[in-house]
Amino acid sequence: MNSKTHEIISRVYIAKTDNREADELISDYMPFIKAETAKFINRSPEQSDDELSIAMFAFYEAIRSYSKLRGSFLKFAALQIKNRLIDYYRKEKRNTGNISLNNTDDEDKTELIDTISDSRDDFKEAEMREATKQEIAELSAQMEEFGVSIEDIAENSPKQHRTLEICSRAVHYARNNPQLLEDFLRTKRVPIAALAEGADAERKTLERHRRYLVAMLLICTNGYEIMRGHIMQVLKGGESR
Amino acid sequence: MKYIVMKCTQGYAVLMDEEGRYVFAANLGYKVGQTVTDPVIMADSTDNKRGINIVLKTVAAAACVIAVALPCYGYYTKNLKTYSTVTITSDAAISMEINSSGKVIRLKSDTEYGREIIRKIDIKGKNQLEAANEILQTELSEGYISAGDTVDVYIDGNSSKECENIKSKLEEELPKHDIKVNIHDEKVPAIKEEKEPVIKEEKVKNENKLPHEKPTIPTPSEPVTEAKVNIKPTASKPDEAVKPAIPDDEPIPETPTEPAKVPDPPVEEDAPPHSEKQNRPVHEPPQPDNREPNNENDIKPEPPMHKDGDLPHERIHP
Numbered sequence: 001m002n003s004k005t006h007e008i009i010s011r012v013y014i015a016k017t018d019n020r021e022a023d024e025l026i027s028d029y030m031p032f033i034k035a036e037t038a039k040f041i042n043r044s045p046e047q048s049d050d051e052l053s054i055a056m057f058a059f060y061e062a063i064r065s066y067s068k069l070r071g072s073f074l075k076f077a078a079l080q081i082k083n084r085l086i087d088y089y090r091k092e093k094r095n096t097g098n099i100s101l102n103n104t105d106d107e108d109k110t111e112l113i114d115t116i117s118d119s120r121d122d123f124k125e126a127e128m129r130e131a132t133k134q135e136i137a138e139l140s141a142q143m144e145e146f147g148v149s150i151e152d153i154a155e156n157s158p159k160q161h162r163t164l165e166i167c168s169r170a171v172h173y174a175r176n177n178p179q180l181l182e183d184f185l186r187t188k189r190v191p192i193a194a195l196a197e198g199a200d201a202e203r204k205t206l207e208r209h210r211r212y213l214v215a216m217l218l219i220c221t222n223g224y225e226i227m228r229g230h231i232m233q234v235l236k237g238g239e240s241r
Numbered sequence: 242m243k244y245i246v247m248k249c250t251q252g253y254a255v256l257m258d259e260e261g262r263y264v265f266a267a268n269l270g271y272k273v274g275q276t277v278t279d280p281v282i283m284a285d286s287t288d289n290k291r292g293i294n295i296v297l298k299t300v301a302a303a304a305c306v307i308a309v310a311l312p313c314y315g316y317y318t319k320n321l322k323t324y325s326t327v328t329i330t331s332d333a334a335i336s337m338e339i340n341s342s343g344k345v346i347r348l349k350s351d352t353e354y355g356r357e358i359i360r361k362i363d364i365k366g367k368n369q370l371e372a373a374n375e376i377l378q379t380e381l382s383e384g385y386i387s388a389g390d391t392v393d394v395y396i397d398g399n400s401s402k403e404c405e406n407i408k409s410k411l412e413e414e415l416p417k418h419d420i421k422v423n424i425h426d427e428k429v430p431a432i433k434e435e436k437e438p439v440i441k442e443e444k445v446k447n448e449n450k451l452p453h454e455k456p457t458i459p460t461p462s463e464p465v466t467e468a469k470v471n472i473k474p475t476a477s478k479p480d481e482a483v484k485p486a487i488p489d490d491e492p493i494p495e496t497p498t499e500p501a502k503v504p505d506p507p508v509e510e511d512a513p514p515h516s517e518k519q520n521r522p523v524h525e526p527p528q529p530d531n532r533e534p535n536n537e538n539d540i541k542p543e544p545p546m547h548k549d550g551d552l553p554h555e556r557i558h559p
Contacts, residue, residue, distance in 0.1 A: 050270075053267050053268055054267045057252055057253050057267035057268065060253050128274075129274040133272075135274075136247055150247050227257070231259060231260070
């Protein structure tokens with residue numbers, strides 16, 4: 001019992017930094033996650049249920065925020081799952097007056113979504129998604145060359161608005177100086193000093209968000225049209241200054 | 242806000258928002274490349290940590306301030322705060338400020354003589370009795386008081402118990418000197434400022450001045466005020482010494498700005514300032530008049546009066 005407890009704690013501590021290990025831990029403890037979700041929704045959850053997705057995400061959050069001082073990991077994770085589901089239900093409660101498009105008519109069993117005309121072009125949308133997926137795959141591959149993963153960027157992404165603005169200024173400055181981007185691609189090093197000087201930004205701030213800047217500068221290089229279009233606000237924000 | 246799904250795993254998805262932020266979110270059946278709105282984003286634990294850190298830092302800083310301030314306050318109240326004041330009302334009129342442990346913190350005096358004595362004695366680390374003894378001893382040796390004189394000691398404390406305690410200690414110690422000590426458990430009474438006794442006192446002192454004491458005789462080269470001029474004839478007549486120099490019905494003349502306007506020429510003739518030596522008692526040794534005060538401000542402040550109306554601590558030689 002004791003060795004098992006120690007094993008899970010050691011696995012959790014490994015999973016804190018290793019996302020693959022975190023995924024494995026989630027897979028191994030899926031029965032536990034399902035049981036906790038079932039306690040909350042009073043039925044066995046299905047794989048497509050949002051509640052189960054949120055419970056898994058809560059388990060992942062528990063892995064990241066767990067410390068030995070917090071006691072048993074499983075109790076801690078159970079509490080996290082319960083809190084997350086409460087939050088989710090509270091959020092969903094705002095939409096209680098609305099009728100779901102997936103509601104079925106009792107007589108002919110057709111969903112409401114099928115009865116309204118759809119202005120969206122599913123084919124175009126799927127095409128767009130595919131193109132975006134390719135861009136992301138390319139970006140991921142290119143980031144690998146810099147030794148950066150998407151999770152790294154998510155962890156290194158600026159949280160404060162002020163920091164985000166500073167990074168945006170630096171990206172905007174690099175975009176207006178193609179030579180800097182070329183050097184960046186060639187040397188595979190972020191030109192922190194040049195960016196700090198050109199964008200009038202704190203070198204320390206840029207150093208802290210080096211991995212995030214790698215992703216943003218790569219997006220600014222050739223290709224990645226869709227992603228550039230998505231983050232146009234950032235680039236405009238830089239231009240407005 | 243719209244998010245592009247960058248990566249999907251079993252437990253989470255990584256999304257990129259329109260501001261360029263990358264966030265962890267719950268994977269609600271997302272696919273890579275999909276644009277989603279309203280995801281379940283991971284709570285930012287760093288914000289909570291920062292909040293806790295700020296609270297902890299504030300509490301720690303407050304604790305540090307208290308840890309430093311409390312001993313300082315304790316030291317101040319024990320050693321530096323004045324709990325009682327003992328005033329020895331001789332010519333010097335020295336007040337001793339005493340802390341809670343009975344040690345003298347500092348000496349104060351409003352008179353020049355008092356300040357002179359204070360400069361001569363060292364009170365560092367002494368208690369109230371030692372300091373009082375030293376003050377009286379110095380005053381005796383310097384001639385501000387003499388054997389047989391009466392000295393009033395006033396005790397002003399926070400509580401009557403404390404005053405009683407100090408009084409009993411002083412009553413035991415101070416009578417060792419050859420002077421009569423009256424100890425009062427009260428504040429120093431306010432002294433009324435009267436022109437007349439001041440002049441009288443000044444006059445008597447000029448007559449009985451010790452060799453080391455400063456005379457209050459104006460020099461002839463200095464402008465002579467009307468008040469000073471009126472004093473001198475009375476000083477030359479010992480039987481009229483107690484009479485006021487200025488008549489009651491006459492207003493006290495103000496100090497003239499120009500010496501030429503000073504009236505009463507007969508006085509100048511009869512008693513010029515440099516003739517003061519002639520009015521000196523015979524038994525006194527001749528003293529040089531090179532330390533003469535400049536004006537009326539150098540008149541010695543009036544000491545407290547005794548009940549019988551005599552000036553205390555004054556040595557009137559026959």
